[in-house]
Amino acid sequence: MKRSSVVTLVFLLLSALGWYYSGIGPVFLCNEVLTRFIRDAVLVLALLIPIAAGMGINFAITVGAMSAQVGFLTAIIMNIWGLAGLSVTLLVTLVAAIVTGWLVGLILNRVKGKEMITTIIIGFLANGLYQFVYLVGYGTFIPAFNQEILLSRGIGVRNMVDLAGYRNLMENIWMIEVGDIHIPLFMIMVVLLFCVVVAYIMNTRFGQRVRAVGQDMEKAAALGIDVNKTRLQAIILSTVLAGLGQILYLQNIGMINVYTAHMNSDIFSAAALLAGGATLKEARVRNVILGIFLFHTLFIVSPQAGQNLLGNAALGEYFRSFVAYGTIALALVFNETSQNIRGNKLCRIRNLFRKNKGPGVEPSI
């Protein structure tokens, strides 16, 4: 059995145990998991293409998520609501995501072999910049057209910005009720459409190029593929998908937690994807769907299970955070073992003649 399916099985077991001890009803669980599927699926999908391109997990999808928040906030600051507001949001999100994705891609092309740590740092840096713009910039260098979201001291956006105009705009289309389970069919179709599009992209010529680069950069270059351009496109696409995903996420929640809504979107998405049986080199759409259901079931039941089993809900929360980070750590540890063997061989042949250099930069993750 593959190691990745062991991870899935462990998640299945933990979710089942957690559910058993939590005492949460199946209807509630179903509704919650469906909601989270709609909220998070596109963000997780955003991780697929960079993985296929051999860049590992793109933790900089937080940058895409921030783009979506910039989109919403721009529309709100300009006091545009309704369909026009949504259009402005979409437009600004797309532009912001393409520009930032391009920048991230340029950076990642300089740090081949260290993409993941770089995307983490990019995420932190972008977070600082974003917070600076909205905490300090609004009311100083960005004119405060919308006084409602201004902090009372006259500078900065409030922590919570209401998206009441967009809340449940789309959820209620084609809402089906099976017993007490609410199934927002239209939204599920939208999310599934994204899944199909991503699966389709992976099979186009572009997708083949991406996979070729992901398998071996040198060979891909020898085949005449522009490696840097392909990697750049993969990251831009990922950032744009993340932006769209965050729009779905925010409109579902119905408010923006301006300074924190984008945080952890990378960690939880990555953990969900890995829970679905993906590895750092191969991830498919089915891993996304399965992973979200498993990961979020565990996420929903663990505080209650912690409360019932150990008398402390916080313990369940620590446990689920540990699972989120631990899954990624585990994937890294197992991924590297296989690589290590090859790395050592390369090292023997190549580096004997190169003093003062570490093991050569390896093409893939």
Next chain:
Amino acid sequence: MNKYIPQIFIVIFLVLMMFTAVWAGIPWAGLINDSLVRLVMNGVLVLSLIPMLNVGAGINYGLPVAISAGLLGMAIAVNYQLSGILGFFAAIMLSALVAIVFGLGYAGILNRVRGREEITGVFAGFSFIYVMSFFWAVAPFTNPGMLWPIGGYGMRPTIGLGPYFAKSLNELWSLHIGDVLIPLGMLSFFALIGVMLYLLFKTRIGSAILAVGENECFARLAGINISRTRSIAIIISTIIAAIGICVYAQSYGFLELYEAPLMMAFPAASAILLGGSSGRRTTVLQAFLGTFLFQSVYVYSGPLANALLLPEVSEIFRVMISNGIILYALLFEGGRTSSEKV
């Protein structure tokens, strides 16, 4: 010259801030005093990165593992109400013991992921924080000063070290020169660790560490046991970092548990990169210099932001500077080679 851009930038920034601070009427003696204290407060944590850098394991982003060891050591010391400078040294001893155990496990993980230690370290550290959070919530400590007042069960997130060993090292042999207060005990403790680290690399095991960091293939041919050498370097790093958090906590006056150490690796990493480390072989002097520059930015930006702008700005700027330096180092690492030795 090109490769010293961050350093030049920070020095210019510092000089500008110094002038503005004087202009804004902030007492300079206090600023110098603060920057000395902060140098040592964070400096030991920065020094702890050196053995791992020199063995070729990259920057230790898994610092939370070592920090947890230090916190556990201190928690045991506080539980038995050890106080004063002796209590502090007892806490250091306990921390070092815990760090050996944690370091062994951490080395076991990192030895499986050679060449990818940094990213694995990030997530090993993050996930370990939550293991420890779980532990803090159920740990069988008995000193009521550490536990939640209601229920008497589970550790508090912030434990005041006032009655135990807060400031014990800060106030050891402190010396007044005019308005400036020089924490001589603290500085000598810092210097002692620096010198010990410097001497370590003169010994047999130290040269083995350097050899492995320089070229693993040569080291293997020379008959050095790579895994063992790496483990030793990682354990030494863990021990020093555990001592580092003890120094930090006694200076800060509080023991911060649960999620508090989550992001602590990043300022330390940017400090050592600012000192001119290229992510490989690093000298003690570089760590000293980097910490001093980095922490001075902290010291000067705080009161300035309060006086001139908004209080949040300084914190945001610190995060941006610290991550900006790391990103810069990642981007231009290729241009630097480990052959340059300062």
